[in-house]
Amino acid sequence: MGTVGKALELLDLFTRVRPQLGLSDVSRHSGVNKATCHRLMTELQAYGLVEQVEPSREYRIGPAVLRLAALREETVPYKSIVQPVLVEATERTGESAHVSMLVGGRVELISFAYAQRHGTRVILHDAETLPFHATSSGLVILAHSGPALQKEVLGRPLPALTPQTETDPARIRARLETIRVQGYAESVGAFENDVHSFAAPVFASQGDCIAALAIAAPATRVTPALRDEMIAAALKGADDLTLKWGGRPPERAAPATIDAY
Amino acid sequence: MGTVGKALELLDLFTRVRPQLGLSDVSRHSGVNKATCHRLMTELQAYGLVEQVEPSREYRIGPAVLRLAALREETVPYKSIVQPVLVEATERTGESAHVSMLVGGRVELISFAYAQRHGTRVILHDAETLPFHATSSGLVILAHSGPALQKEVLGRPLPALTPQTETDPARIRARLETIRVQGYAESVGAFENDVHSFAAPVFASQGDCIAALAIAAPATRVTPALRDEMIAAALKGADDLTLKWGGRPPERAAPATIDAY
DNA sequence: GTTGTCGGTTCATTATTTGAACCACTGGTT
DNA sequence: AACCAGTGGTTCAAATAATGAACCGACAAC
Structure with a gap:
């Protein structure tokens, strides 16, 4: 460098x-x-x-x-495109939704929306960098990225942010395979205790995975029905973004859980 | 460099x-x-x-x-501080108001507010760099800055953006003196035709002039009464910002036009 | 084909970056 | 008062990185 x-x-x-x-x-x-x-x-x-x-x-x-941010938003109105998609996802699930992006080899939270339905909700902060190995967003992006990034990320030390954080590179690598097949990632309390989240990949025009849309709920609230809804909403929102950013959404086999979609 | x-x-x-x-x-x-x-x-x-x-x-x-912009706004909530001051200025005068900042030796527009009173108004764009010599904001900042910046700016070529743009360095230098004494700068059609604007200086804690608050109206609408009101509103808003950003507003002699303030 | 552009690369020359040691200063502690 | 540990900032020879003319392959217009 x-x-x-x-x-x-x-x-x-x-x-x-x-x-x-x-x-x-x-x-x-x-x-x-x-x-x-x-x-x-x-x-x-x-x-x-x-x-x-x-x-x-x-x-x-x-x-x-x-100046740079204003110019960026004027050139590429990501945030204004993202917001309505997030709002739709939150209204559908009643839970917080956020979009994070792969920038400079890091996963940055770029936008989020809260739902009004519940008194408790998952709180997010702007300008936050998310760990690859401990968030559904990080995992889903990693799973859909090239082996170079995977090797680099899994080669670094992987801190355990909660007792639930998976820190074994080999087991994470196995999970990535599952995630790629499923088309979404799941994380239960690996980043913050009691947070259960699902993330789906957003693709750019060249087919690279450059972002993720995630939906996060307090773990205690996640019933099987809500779970299905969250997954479907994440996939739907991510595909929307892929389309709006000029990419082509992946073709998905339609398993039972995604019927709603 | x-x-x-x-x-x-x-x-x-x-x-x-x-x-x-x-x-x-x-x-x-x-x-x-x-x-x-x-x-x-x-x-x-x-x-x-x-x-x-x-x-x-x-x-x-x-x-x-x-990420950087979100972090900046979180650390230094300039924009959120600026906005209410701008709204106050627009409501008082019925005209557009904006704040620009001296950053990296350039004058950058960082925030603005429109008034609702009139069908016509001066339109502003985010992420715009303003010329020192052809805007009231640029002039008022230059007038309150050190001789080094003045020399550098006036040494560069000064393009005539409209027929009204003053391009003679010597005459501009003389104007700066007036501006410093008056405490505000005036510009009539020097940046865009038919735009009449006033700008007042905002000072940081060390006493440097780092920003300007300006109020701009279609030239045809500026009556003597509105003129006084615009000047007073610019000075008031600028002093507000100086205070909120931790600076000390300059003591001003109180001429007749600023009684309202 | 020919010509002119584009984005990108090469490599010997050159100029910049680098870092250990150093200064001046401030605020505690003895 | 002397001392210490910390700060932000500076110096200059040695090491390293930046530079730019020439070059490449690809594409488009003619």
Whole structure:
């Protein structure tokens, strides 16, 4: 990776739980020499991708992203296309729905919708990066991606986020096969306790899987009937998005559970 | 400037009128060697700041900005702070209001609000870069910035966007002085014909002028009374923002026109 | 065919990036 | 006051990465 990539990777250190970082923090967390960090951050700052906040001189994401995001949404109105699909899915199931995208080798949550039906619901946050191995979105994307990404992801350490998280690369690899055949992924409490979710793949025009639509409910609420409904809604929503983004939805055998679809 | 800065500058080639560019376009418009462009774009693409669209292989702004923008808004809720202030200004004057920011040496429109009172109104676009010399926002920011920025901006060629655009650096410099004394800038048809606008400066905690709040109306509608109201609303809104962003509003002598404020 | 474009690649030359050590400063602790 | 551990930021020779003219294959127009 070149210098540009290294600089941009520094941006990944900023997360919703750690939105501001001092120079030494940046160096520590990235493993890059402090002097180098300083130079790179200075360049990012000159463009406005980060800014320094007085008086601590900590860095945070800068205002340049506003222009870029507005331009992106104007060029590719993903979010405005996604929203109605999510709303439909939430209204159908009564549960939270979200779309995440494969960007820069990570799964980023880009949009979500809540249903109004229940007092409890799964809460989601914008700008969140989802782990591949512990979420239905991550798994379904991984299952439909090339072996290169799979090898890279499963080669990394796989932290157990809950007692239910599967961390054995071999067993995950086996699951990916199942997911590919089924056409959707299921996750029970592997990312957060008591969250039961299903995710279906969204394909781009070239046939790559670049996103996932997921539906998540509190685990205790998932009856067999709701389960079927959630799966069907996830598949339907994902296929809608695939169509609207110019891709071709996969042909699916129609098992009993997807009759509703 | 280092490699990182050069790469990021390529992002500026993408505008709302030219949202997609081929490799050769990028090279031509930036003046950078095609091979270098290719390498830089590849690195930007790896992070997701740009993406390539099939089958033309043109580049456009990528999905990574979504995460960054969401994170930015979460860390620094500029847009959500700005919006109510803009609404207040539009309701008071019945005209469009917008806020632009100084980012990376450019003036970027970051948020706007329309009033409902009239059938005609000044239309604004998100993600637009405003010229310093031909807009009230640009002028008021320039007037309250350091001599370094002024020298740089006035040293560049100043295109005449309309017959009313002032393009003589010396005369602009003189105007900046007036603007600084008055505390606001006025522009009549210098950016777009028939648009009459006023802008007031927004200051950050260190006292730098980092943004401007502007109010724009169709020129034919600007009576002396509306004029006073627009100026007062711009000053009031700008001072509000300065306060909310942690700065200290400038003390102003209170001329007759600002009594309403 | 010929010509001109496109996106992308190659590789010797060149210029930039890199990082250990260093400074100046701040806020605790002894 | 002296000391220590931390901060953000700077220096400069050595190492490494960026650069760009020339090139390739593909496509389109003529």
